[in-house]
Amino acid sequence: MLDWERIEPTRVTKVGWRTITTKTFRLPDGAEGPFDVVYPDGQEFANVIAITADNEVVIARQFRPGPEKIMDELPGGYVDEGETPQEAVERELLEETGYKAGAIEYLGAFHKDTYMNAMWHAFLATNCQKASEPEAEAHEH
Numbered sequence: 001m002l003d004w005e006r007i008e009p010t011r012v013t014k015v016g017w018r019t020i021t022t023k024t025f026r027l028p029d030g031a032e033g034p035f036d037v038v039y040p041d042g043q044e045f046a047n048v049i050a051i052t053a054d055n056e057v058v059i060a061r062q063f064r065p066g067p068e069k070i071m072d073e074l075p076g077g078y079v080d081e082g083e084t085p086q087e088a089v090e091r092e093l094l095e096e097t098g099y100k101a102g103a104i105e106y107l108g109a110f111h112k113d114t115y116m117n118a119m120w121h122a123f124l125a126t127n128c129q130k131a132s133e134p135e136a137e138a139h140e141h
Contacts (some may be wrong), residue, residue, distance in 0.1 A: 001033065002028040011039060019043075021117055036115070043118040046075025046089035050099055050125040051106075058094040058128055076120075077100075085121035098134045102127025 004025040011022040019040045026032050052056035060075045075096045079088040086104060093099055107122040 004028070007032065009046065010041075010093045038113075038115060039117040041117055044079035044085060044088075044121065045076060045081050045112075045118050046085040046092065046121040047074045048089045048101075048104075048125050049074060050093055050101065050128045051098070052092040052099075052128050053102070054115055058093070058097050058099050060134075062096075078097055079121070086123065089123045089125075093128070093132065095135045098126070098132045099125075099127035099131055100131040102129065 003025055007024045007026055013020045013022070018025050018038060021040055023037065023136050024032060024034045052058060057077065058101050059072045061070060061072050063069070064071045075093045076089060077092045077096075079085050083091070086106065090101060090104065094102060103126050105124045105126075108123055109119050112118065112120045113124075
């Protein structure tokens with residue numbers, strides 16, 4: 001299997017708060033074509049499997065407009081500028097669930113979707129304890 005060759009220019013379009021990045025590639029057979037992906041190059045996210053001392057999994061429950069329903073998810077979100085993935089996941093865990101990790105371990109990084117520029121960092125948090133009530137951001141309830 002051969003890699004595809006990326007051809008510039010790359011086009012970046014803002015749609016609301018989302019970023020659509022259009023990349024053009026030359027395929028191994030010589031054909032060229034554009035591909036739209038979500039998020040800018042280099043975007044990072046972090047999520048966490050959080051477990052309490054009683055071996056219960058901590059989840060974030062939020063309404064999601066795509067499927068139009070309340071969903072149970074692993075806590076996580078954007079890695080803000082100047083923040084490490086671990087700092088981001090500790091912040092997101094507290095904001096979304098009100099829990100703090102007793103110990104935290106890095107599990108690795110992965111691409112969540114083939115049409116997403118973002119890299120996801122996964123963590124395991126153990127001995128999590130309730131520290132506060134969740135702090136919803138704008139458009140989170």
